[in-house]
Amino acid sequence: MNKLTYSYRGPLPLGSVVAHYCGAAGLTTYKEGPTWLLVGEEQATQYSLAVYENGTLQATFTGSLTNEGRLHIGGQLLRLLRTHQGLAPLGDWGTLVGVRPTKLFHKLWDQLGSAEAAIERLRTQYEVTEPKLALLAQVAGLQRPYVAPSADSDRLVSVYGGIPFCQTHCTYCSFPYGLLQDYKRVPQFVEAFVADSEHLQSLLATYHLQLATLYVGGGTPTSLGEADFETVTTALAKLLAYSRTAKALEFTVEAGRPDSVTPYKLQTMARQGVSRISINPQSMQDSILKAIGRGHTAQAIKDLYEYVRLHTPFQVNMDFIAGLPYQQEVHMIENMDYVCQAMPENVTIHTLALKRGSPLYEGVGREAMPEEKAVQAMVAYCKERLEAAGYVPYYVYRQQYMTSQTENIGYTLPGHECEYNIRIMEERQSILSVGPGSSSKWMRAPEYRQLQQHMPKDVSVYIDTLDTLLGKRSQLCKQFWEG
Known part of the structure; x- marks a missing residue:
């Protein structure tokens, strides 16, 4: 049996976090007889996650009914899964598992007022190591002229x-x-x-x-x-x-x-x-x-x-x-x-x-x-x-x-x-x-929340529904720039 398989059942918000941390540990989903079974519950004041390996309970993690609570559970899960693979409990990125670490860095820079404050938050909250913090600071510093909030960038x-x-x-x-x-x-x-x-x-x-x-x-x-x-x-x-x-x-x-x-x-x-x-x-x-x-x-x-x-x-x-x-x-x-x-x-x-x-x-x-x-x-x-x-x-x-x-x-x-x-x-x-499989994202400071449109990956569907797709894009542009 592949040791790097898991299945999850439980509340969706916790499941989304579990998927990210299992992915960071190298696990892929497998419904029929996975090595790891993860069972989440949403209780009155907290989440809980029971972790079973080949049917044997290994640990139960708990966290508050917040994003921070879910991330806390995810970090504990990552430590357990890596340890059971004979790896160090955390790698250089600590418990930070997002796809875009510099996006988070810029967000913290905006919120906290400086790159130094962003570094400290990543160090204490996510346990990111000094070499990776240095990498993020170097990259974010080079990028900052392109991504710093600007009043004239809306169009x-x-x-x-x-x-x-x-x-x-x-x-x-x-x-x-x-x-x-x-x-x-x-x-x-x-x-x-x-x-x-x-x-x-x-x-x-x-x-x-x-x-x-x-x-x-x-x-x-x-x-x-x-x-x-x-x-x-x-x-x-x-x-x-x-x-x-x-x-x-x-x-x-x-x-x-x-x-x-x-x-x-x-x-x-x-x-x-x-x-x-x-x-x-x-x-x-x-x-x-x-x-x-x-x-x-x-x-x-x-x-x-x-x-x-x-x-x-x-x-x-x-x-x-x-x-x-x-x-x-x-x-x-x-x-x-x-x-x-x-x-x-x-x-x-x-x-x-x-x-x-x-x-x-x-x-x-x-x-x-x-x-x-x-x-x-x-x-x-x-x-x-x-x-x-x-x-x-x-x-x-x-x-x-x-x-x-x-x-x-x-x-x-x-x-x-x-x-x-x-x-x-x-x-x-x-x-x-x-083009097919492409994505449009409409972004605006300071929230940078997105309107999105994803073109079909299937080329034939793209061809056959193009008029409808272009109509939707027109509506989203009107909503964004005129709404």
Whole structure:
């Protein structure tokens, strides 16, 4: 029986907290015979959580009928689950399990009046260690000009375009809708995406909005054929007319796989005003790339990067993952050797997270994943090498079911940070979206509470209900900017 499975029954507010802390401990839900059974109750003045391992009661935790009480129970549960796995009771992040730790940092900064006060709160309430507190302070300090409350930012927006196709399915990924070659309605998708973009352009004009950044992600946007890729990027590029400044706007396209990129697509991006692309190796070892389902070689990454440097003006981001099946620290050393020779403007170091619906989550290759200490050593090594080469961290986030109590960190050469990554992570600017699986969020200081619209992940549903979806987006824009 898998020791990292659990089932919960009880009140929903407590269950939501339990899910976050179980995820932080590496547990996944499993209804039939899980190792851990968690039974919550809401009583007159407090919550209680009984924790059973293989039918034997291990502990009962209690907390007040407040968010603080639920978090207290979650912290105790995390300690128990990690201890029973032979791990230290808490990792470097203490009992802080949220996806966006810097978002909390900025909120505390606003409430308490200083970064120092925010640090102290995280130290005492969540038991975050000094190295992580230093990381948060450094990142938040760099981000602060972008996210500090401002009276003139209400109509400043960013735009995300989602292309949900790839050409192969990575074993760790659950995000793409499917493989491009298997989808029979690509022309209708392109037509719908263009209509979606044109509708968004009309909203920018109607509400006198200014565009801060434009980001195209996926899936792999460059998996589209050359003509279709040109059509969708041309449609999105029309939004650049609403740029907040006269200078070139940050326009990013994820071109993550070299097997999906052609010289014509790169020329198309240059013509449309793209300023930044992502080339995402994940690993520079062919054996690991094959094991995780990537359809390219390490040499193809090197060739693409060299071509981009010689023939385009693009800034470049590269992604790497720590914790991949069969990965050892020597592999990460090789990865960083390449990065420090190539010197892309941005480098993101991800810690592998098990995502529902991915082959890895279902067990394919999990036995070959490195242990927590090995992953932590890889992440620490990347930090040391990148900072020695002149990079600084500029955004950080975490995920459920990460293979260790670490984080994902975006590094940048000074002055080259990706503004969109900061905007999307800290959720302090309205971000409007185009395409299936994308999300629009309307945000306003000081509460930064959200109106939201989530486009269907199913591409056919997106195509067939587009008129209704665009009508809802119009209503939400009217409610936000006129209500």
